[in-house]
Amino acid sequence: MTAAFTGLRAWLVQRMSAVYMLFFIAYFLVHFAVDPPHSYPVWRTWMTSFSVSIATAAFFAALLAHAWVGLRDVILDYIHPMVFRVCLLVLLGFALTAVGAWIVRILWMSHG
Amino acid sequence: MATMHFSIFRYNPERDEKPYMQDFHIDLVPTDRMLLDVILRIRDSQDDSLTIRKSCHEGVCGSDAININGRNGLACVTRVRELKEPVVLRPLPSFPVIRDMVVDMTSFWKQYHSIKPYLVNEEPAPEKERLQSPEDRDKLDGSYECIMCGCCTSQCPSSWWNPEKFVGPAGLIQAYRFISDSRDRATQERLDDLNSDPYRLFRCRTIMNCTEVCPVGLSPSRAIERIRLRMLDIEGHRGGLTLHRVPTIR
Numbered sequence: 366m367t368a369a370f371t372g373l374r375a376w377l378v379q380r381m382s383a384v385y386m387l388f389f390i391a392y393f394l395v396h397f398a399v400d401p402p403h404s405y406p407v408w409r410t411w412m413t414s415f416s417v418s419i420a421t422a423a424f425f426a427a428l429l430a431h432a433w434v435g436l437r438d439v440i441l442d443y444i445h446p447m448v449f450r451v452c453l454l455v456l457l458g459f460a461l462t463a464v465g466a467w468i469v470r471i472l473w474m475s476h477g
Numbered sequence: 478m479a480t481m482h483f484s485i486f487r488y489n490p491e492r493d494e495k496p497y498m499q500d501f502h503i504d505l506v507p508t509d510r511m512l513l514d515v516i517l518r519i520r521d522s523q524d525d526s527l528t529i530r531k532s533c534h535e536g537v538c539g540s541d542a543i544n545i546n547g548r549n550g551l552a553c554v555t556r557v558r559e560l561k562e563p564v565v566l567r568p569l570p571s572f573p574v575i576r577d578m579v580v581d582m583t584s585f586w587k588q589y590h591s592i593k594p595y596l597v598n599e600e601p602a603p604e605k606e607r608l609q610s611p612e613d614r615d616k617l618d619g620s621y622e623c624i625m626c627g628c629c630t631s632q633c634p635s636s637w638w639n640p641e642k643f644v645g646p647a648g649l650i651q652a653y654r655f656i657s658d659s660r661d662r663a664t665q666e667r668l669d670d671l672n673s674d675p676y677r678l679f680r681c682r683t684i685m686n687c688t689e690v691c692p693v694g695l696s697p698s699r700a701i702e703r704i705r706l707r708m709l710d711i712e713g714h715r716g717g718l719t720l721h722r723v724p725t726i727r
Binding site: 371372373375376377438441442443 | 635638639671672673674675676677678679680682705708709
């Protein structure tokens, strides 16, 4: 948790990531409602196209940032003993990093 | 003549090991209009040790803020005949109890003082007074009316969890009052102070309990939103904050 990621910046990251995720999910739902892929290869081709890949990667980046700010806020609210709080924040950081690495691996392999 | 049933929080630290609820029944008389009238009659007629803080009796001083049927409000402007029975009266949640319905608001005032609730202007004082245009004066509407009763801060979960660090809705609407004052010269310092850590302003989750319970009809949550927008250099709003209809406590 850097000083720059406190207060206003964290609040802004949470709002902007939420707005992006909302648009991304809406786009996905509309796409699948209007022009659903009829087979796995068609779906895969669409998913691995350049623009959708970038948008998907950005979605998961937004999801991780949103989760970090939200869960960090919960920890700051309720966990007051400093040692316990730092342990939980470190644990959360590791967990989100691991999830991020896993997502990168999945997205990377889908292009392989 | 209707009889009303009250269940009132009692605690005298010199006498009681722990707090308890005490039942009172009282016949209403035609002059019993507000809840405070009846509390004072209970005190005078049934138990003179019953303690409540009060002063103006007309919703201006904010002294008699208590929790009425689970909701914070002013006893002196709450219509007693509209309350659901038994009427459960408790001190403001989250503040340490001094006795019965009187609480220690030291942390509340500490946060209020931390936002520098006065004009900061180092420029030489004019001969008469610092003037402002009617439009600039309008910007103070909806924030200067705060009577500092503590109903909002006491009903705010973020203040419950971090009373020493989170300024709280009452302090923040006062901060906004000075941030939006054209005569103040410390706007940026005030904004920087509230953004100096993730606690002072940003513990607010905009659940709007503060706006919901304000007995004057102010909206601290809107003030907090506007402070955030000012931090982003967005001045999309002109004029003051809108007052809302004061909710009826039942």
